[in-house]
Amino acid sequence: MKRPRSFKLLSKTTFIYLIFTFIAFYSSALFLTKEADEFIDHDLEISYGYMERRVTRQIKSGKSLEEISKRAETIKLTAAPLSGQYPVYQDTLIADEESGELLPYRSKTTVIAVDSSYYQVHILKSVDDFYSLRDDIFEALIPAFLFLALGILLFNVLVGGYLFRPFNAILTAMKNYQIGLGVKAEKISTSTTEFNRMQNLFHQMVERIELDYRHLKEYTENMAHEIQTPLAVIRNKAEILMADEKVMTHQAGNIKVIYDEGNQLSRLSDTLNLLTKIENSEFKDQQLITTRPIVEKHVAAIQELAELKSFKISTDLSDDHQLLIDPFLFDIVLKNLLRNALRYGTNEGPISINTDERHLSISNFGAPLKVPFEKLLERFYHNGNGNASLGLGLSLVKEICDKHRLVLDYQYRDGQHVISIRPGK
Amino acid sequence: MKILLVEDNSRLSDDIRQFLEEDGFIVAQAENFALAREKLDLYQYDAVIIDIGLPDGSGLDLIPLIREMESDTGILIVTARNAVEDKVAGLNRGADDYLTKPFHKAELIARVRSILRRHKSSRNNVLQFNNLQIDTAASQVYIGEKTLKLTRKEYDLLLYFMYNPNRLLTKENIAEHLWGDHIDQADNFDFVYNHIKNLRKKIVNAGGENYIHAMYGMGYKFSETS
Numbered sequence: 226m227k228r229p230r231s232f233k234l235l236s237k238t239t240f241i242y243l244i245f246t247f248i249a250f251y252s253s254a255l256f257l258t259k260e261a262d263e264f265i266d267h268d269l270e271i272s273y274g275y276m277e278r279r280v281t282r283q284i285k286s287g288k289s290l291e292e293i294s295k296r297a298e299t300i301k302l303t304a305a306p307l308s309g310q311y312p313v314y315q316d317t318l319i320a321d322e323e324s325g326e327l328l329p330y331r332s333k334t335t336v337i338a339v340d341s342s343y344y345q346v347h348i349l350k351s352v353d354d355f356y357s358l359r360d361d362i363f364e365a366l367i368p369a370f371l372f373l374a375l376g377i378l379l380f381n382v383l384v385g386g387y388l389f390r391p392f393n394a395i396l397t398a399m400k401n402y403q404i405g406l407g408v409k410a411e412k413i414s415t416s417t418t419e420f421n422r423m424q425n426l427f428h429q430m431v432e433r434i435e436l437d438y439r440h441l442k443e444y445t446e447n448m449a450h451e452i453q454t455p456l457a458v459i460r461n462k463a464e465i466l467m468a469d470e471k472v473m474t475h476q477a478g479n480i481k482v483i484y485d486e487g488n489q490l491s492r493l494s495d496t497l498n499l500l501t502k503i504e505n506s507e508f509k510d511q512q513l514i515t516t517r518p519i520v521e522k523h524v525a526a527i528q529e530l531a532e533l534k535s536f537k538i539s540t541d542l543s544d545d546h547q548l549l550i551d552p553f554l555f556d557i558v559l560k561n562l563l564r565n566a567l568r569y570g571t572n573e574g575p576i577s578i579n580t581d582e583r584h585l586s587i588s589n590f591g592a593p594l595k596v597p598f599e600k601l602l603e604r605f606y607h608n609g610n611g612n613a614s615l616g617l618g619l620s621l622v623k624e625i626c627d628k629h630r631l632v633l634d635y636q637y638r639d640g641q642h643v644i645s646i647r648p649g650k
Numbered sequence: 651m652k653i654l655l656v657e658d659n660s661r662l663s664d665d666i667r668q669f670l671e672e673d674g675f676i677v678a679q680a681e682n683f684a685l686a687r688e689k690l691d692l693y694q695y696d697a698v699i700i701d702i703g704l705p706d707g708s709g710l711d712l713i714p715l716i717r718e719m720e721s722d723t724g725i726l727i728v729t730a731r732n733a734v735e736d737k738v739a740g741l742n743r744g745a746d747d748y749l750t751k752p753f754h755k756a757e758l759i760a761r762v763r764s765i766l767r768r769h770k771s772s773r774n775n776v777l778q779f780n781n782l783q784i785d786t787a788a789s790q791v792y793i794g795e796k797t798l799k800l801t802r803k804e805y806d807l808l809l810y811f812m813y814n815p816n817r818l819l820t821k822e823n824i825a826e827h828l829w830g831d832h833i834d835q836a837d838n839f840d841f842v843y844n845h846i847k848n849l850r851k852k853i854v855n856a857g858g859e860n861y862i863h864a865m866y867g868m869g870y871k872f873s874e875t876s
Contacts, residue, residue, distance in 0.1 A: 446730075446733075449730030449733060450702075450703040450730050450751075451703075453730055453751040453752050454659045454662055454751065454752075455659075456751075456752045457662050457665075457751050457752030457753065458659070458661045458662050458665060459752075460752045460754070461662070461665040461666070461669070461752075461755060462665070464754070464755045464818075465665070465668070467818045467820070467865075467868065467869075468817060468818060473818075473865075473866055477866035477867075477868065480868075481866070481867075481868050484820065484868075485822075487752075488822055491752050495730075498730075508734075523832075526829070526830075526832050527832055529801075529803055530829065530832065530833060530841060533840065533841050533844045533845075534840070553734045560831060560832055563832070564832065564833070
C-alpha cells in the first residue's frame with residue numbers, strides 16, 4: 226500500500242501563507258497601478274482641457290494657426306467631423322531633443338468648434354514622470370514580497386523548531402511510554418493550547434488503558450491463584466479416595482472421572498490464563514536470544530519420549546539463528562510444537578528441527594491435513610482423536626508469534642508437515 | 651521432622667497436613683502472613699511450605715525472614731503455574747524449590763523429602779524398601795548387594811515410588827513428574843507403561859520382587875502386595 230506523502234505542519238502553513246501573501250501582494254499591485262492609471266488619465270485630461278481652452282481663446286483672438294502653442298498642432302477642418310470620431314488618444318515614444326532618449330508621450334487629437342469653424346487640435350503631453358511613478362509602485366512591491374517570503378522561511382526554520390519543541394517532546398513521551406510498568410507518562414509543560422489538549426487526551430487514554438490492563442492482570446492473577454486452590458482440593462480429595470481400597474473397589478471409575486476432569490479443568494484454566502496474559506502483553510522480558518542451546522535442551526528433553534514412540538529426531542541448527550522473544554514464551558513455543566510433532570507425527574521418517582539465519586522450522590511426517598492450517602490455530606480445535614488434548618497448543622504458538630511480530634508458516638511437502646517461524650517485517 | 655505449612659485455604663491446608671502426617675511429619679499450619687511470622691519466631695522447623703498468595707502479604711516476603719533466622723530450614727514455595735516472576739523471585743530469595751498448583755500429593759511428598767535430604771545431608775541419604783536400596787547421594791540403586799543399572803528416567807521413577815510407597819500414583823502424576831509439560835496428556839499411557847515395564851523387568855531380573863502393581867487402570871502402586 227502506498228502511503229500518501231506527508232508534510233510538516235509548519236511547512237504546510239508556510240506554503241499556504243506564502244501563496245496567500247503572494248496573492249495579496251499581486252492584487253494590491255494591480256489595484257495600485259489601476260489607481261495610478263486613473264490618476265494619470267484624470268490629470269492629463271485636466272491639462273488637455275486647459276490646452277483646448279487656450280487654443281480656443283487664441284483662435285478667437287484672431288491668432289494665426291501657426292502662432293498657436295507649439296504643443297498643440299491645430300488644423301482647420303473643411304467639414305464638420307463625424308460624431309464619435311474624436312477624441313483620439315495615442316501613446317507614442319519621442320526622442321528627447323538633448324539626450325536622444327526615447328520618452329513616453331500621450332497625444333490627444335480632438336476637434337474644437339470656434340465660430341462655426343472646426344479645428345482639429347493635436348496635443349502632446351509627456352507622461353514620463355507619471356509612468357515612472359507607476360512602475361516604481363509595482364517594482365517596490367516585488368522586493369517587499371521577496372523580503373517577506375524570506376522572513377517567513379527564516380522564521381519557519383529558526384522559530385518553528387522552538388515552537389514545536391514541546392510537541393516533539395510529547396511525541397517522545399508517548400513513544401517511550403510502556404503500559405503496566407507503573408510509571409506515569411512524562412508530562413511536558415507547554416503554553417500551547419493545542420499541545421496541552423493533545424497531551425491531556427493522551428494521559429486520559431493512558432489512564433483508561435492502564436486501568437483495563439490492571440483489571441485484566443488482576444483477573445488472571447486471581448484466576449491463577451484462586452481457581453487453582455479449589456482444583457487442588459478436588460484433586461487431593463480424589464487422591465484420598467484413591468488411597469481407600471474399599472471405596473476404590475466400588476467407585477474406581479467415578480473417581481477416575483472426577484480426577485481426570487479436575488486435571489483437565491486445571492490445565493484448561495492454566496492455558497487460558499497464559500493466553501490472556503500473552504494477549505495482555507504481560508510478558509515483557511523480550512531479549513535477543515540465540516536459539517541453538519535452547520532448542521538442543523528441548524530436543525534432549527523429548528529424545529527419550531521420541532524413542533519410546535520409535536521416532537528419530539534430526540536437527541540441523543545454525544549458531545546464527547536468533548529471535549527477539551521472551552525466553553519463557555519461546556520455551557512454550559518449542560514445547561508445543563515439539564509436543565505436536567510427537568503426538569501427530571508418524572514414524573515414516575524423522576522429526577526434523579532446522580534453523581538457519583532467519584527460519585526455525587519443525588517438521589514431521591503424516592497424512593495431509595483435512596482442514597486448512599488456519600483452522601488448527603483456532604482455540605479448542607479438535608481433530609476428533611479423543612479430547613485429551615486441549616486444542617490450545619497452536620493457538621498459544623500463534624498468539625506468541627503475533628505478539629513478537631513473528632510469522633508462523635505452514636507447508637505440506639514430501640509427506641511432511643512443516644511449521645516454520647520467521648521474523649516479520 | 652517438623653513442617654510449617656503456610657496456606658490460606660483451610661481445606662487445602664488440611665488436606666496437605668493430612669498427607670504429610672500420613673508420611674510421619676509433624677505439621678503446623680499458618681493461614682496468613684502474620685501467623686506464619688509469629689510461628690517462625692517462636693519455633694524451629696525443618697521445612698516450610700509457603701503459598702505465595704496470602705491475604706495479608708506475599709509469601710515471598712517470608713523467605714528472607716526464614717533465611718535470616720535459620721539457614722538450615724528447607725523452603726518450598728507454591729505458585730500458580732506460569733507465574734514465572736514468582737518462581738524466579740522465590741528462588742532468588744532463597745527458596746529451595748517450587749511447586750505449581752495444583753500439585754499431586756506424591757509430588758509434594760517427593761519434593762519435601764528431597765529438600766529435607768539436601769538440608770540434612772550425609773546422614774540420611776539412603777532409602778530402603780525391603781532389599782531395594784537407593785543411595786540418593788550417589789544416585790545408585792542396589793538390590794541386596796547387586797547394583798542395578800537404570801536409565802535416568804527409570805531412576806527418577808523408582809525414586810518417586812520409593813518416596814511414595816503404598817500409594818496409588820496415577821499415570822498423569824507419573825508422567826508429569828518425569829516429563830513436566832513436555833508430554834501431551836493424550837500420550838501418558840504408552841510412555842508411562844513403557845518405563846514401568848522396563849523398570850519391573852530390571853528389578854525382577856536382578857533378583858528383586860515385582861513391587862510395582864497396576865491399580866484399577868488408573869495408575870500404579872509401589873508395595874509388597876497388590
